[in-house]
Amino acid sequence: xxxxxxxxxxxxxxxxxxxxxxxxxxxxxxxxxxxxxxxxxxxxxxxxxxxxxxxxxxxxxxxxxxxxxxxxxxxxxxxxxxxxxxxxxxxxxxxxxxxxxxxxxxxxxxxxxxxxxxxxxxxxxxxxxxxxxxxxxxxxxxxxxxxxxxxxxxxxxxxxxxxxxxxxxxxxxxxxxxxxxxxxxxxxxxxxxxxxxxxxxxxxxxxxxxxxxxxxxxxxxxxxxxxxxxxxxxxxxxxxxxxxxxxxxxxxxxxxxxxxxxxxxxxxxxxxxxxxxxxxxxxxxxxxxxxxxxxxxxxxxxxxxxxxxxxxxxxxxxxxxxxxxx
Numbered sequence: 001x002x003x004x005x006x007x008x009x010x011x012x013x014x015x016x017x018x019x020x021x022x023x024x025x026x027x028x029x030x031x032x033x034x035x036x037x038x039x040x041x042x043x044x045x046x047x048x049x050x051x052x053x054x055x056x057x058x059x060x061x062x063x064x065x066x067x068x069x070x071x072x073x074x075x076x077x078x079x080x081x082x083x084x085x086x087x088x089x090x091x092x093x094x095x096x097x098x099x100x101x102x103x104x105x106x107x108x109x110x111x112x113x114x115x116x117x118x119x120x121x122x123x124x125x126x127x128x129x130x131x132x133x134x135x136x137x138x139x140x141x142x143x144x145x146x147x148x149x150x151x152x153x154x155x156x157x158x159x160x161x162x163x164x165x166x167x168x169x170x171x172x173x174x175x176x177x178x179x180x181x182x183x184x185x186x187x188x189x190x191x192x193x194x195x196x197x198x199x200x201x202x203x204x205x206x207x208x209x210x211x212x213x214x215x216x217x218x219x220x221x222x223x224x225x226x227x228x229x230x231x232x233x234x235x236x237x238x239x240x241x242x243x244x245x246x247x248x249x250x251x252x253x254x255x256x257x258x259x260x261x262x263x264x265x266x267x268x269x270x271x272x273x274x275x276x277x278x279x280x281x282x283x284x285x286x287x288x289x290x291x292x293x294x295x296x297x298x299x300x301x302x303x304x305x306x307x308x309x310x311x312x313x314x315x316x317x318x319x320x321x322x323x324x325x326x
Contacts, residue, residue, distance in 0.1 A: 004017060004062070010048065032067040036065070041237060046061050060093075064086070066118040070097065085100075086106055087106055093118075124155045146219065149317040167185055186198065203228070206229075207231060208227060209228050211227055217238070232257050233259070235260045294317070301324050307320045
């Protein structure tokens with residue numbers, strides 16, 4: 001099979017297409033022919049040597065996939081050959097084939113094409129896990145989502161609105177219309193507006209109940225200032241250049257919490273549980289058409305370096321899809 005292989009660390013130019021052996025499904029695994037995958041921020045960090053992927057014979061990036069089941073292990077019961085599936089993986093998704101535990105794979109709803117489904121699992125599961133499972137967001141409450149036009153951000157806006165909650169987002173000026181079109185109640189230009197002032201104003205000084213942050217750095221003390229009493233700050237990424245001093249006492253006064261989280265590092269049992277719960281609660285909204293991935297642009301597997309370059313420039317609004325098969 002063809003795959004994107006990392007043989008060294010560095011810029012987008014180190015992403016090389018190689019022919020590597022096809023993977024073999026274990027007893028409880030599916031062998032999937034990949035139709036689409038997508039670029040995530042973690043892939044860029046892995047390429048640069050900052051966020052190592054799982055041990056494998058050939059280091060292949062990629063955290064999400066959509067495709068068709070090509071073969072099944074002897075103990076598989078949940079899926080059959082030919083089924084359209086999607087899901088998250090520790091790595092290996094920038095390839096024509098991959099293996100995945102059967103319970104980590106979700107059936108692709110009819111309303112979602114396989115070509116677009118590869119841009120769905122990672123950001124939607126990340127946003128849903130952060131906002132709902134860890135943040136406790138419910139109907140009528142407020143969330144603040146940073147980088148609202150990113151993959152995670154666009155997923156988060158839709159999830160918040162599906163819950164019947166309200167959402168404020170930060171984004172650059174050119175991406176405000178996209179955020180509003182997805183249902184954002186308040187869009188803040190992070191370059192010219194103070195998000196603390198804006199969210200305190202819209203909530204009558206109370207602050208927001210949950211904050212989903214991918215930035216970190218100097219956003220942390222400002223997040224604490226913007227969060228409500230007993231609120232939760234969920235940190236799913238750190239794009240900031242450097243950390244800043246932080247007054248822990250400000251967190252105590254708010255009786256708030258800060259939680260750091262990633263999907264890749266979790267044990268497979270936890271990923272299976274998250275996937276199954278997510279599929280039961282959110283996929284019906286995909287079937288109805290009220291939740292869908294936002295696609296910025298598409299690339300062939302051979303154009304993967306261009307996709308990484310675009311994300312590295314923060315130029316995308318939504319997901320960067322890699323079309324692998326048909």
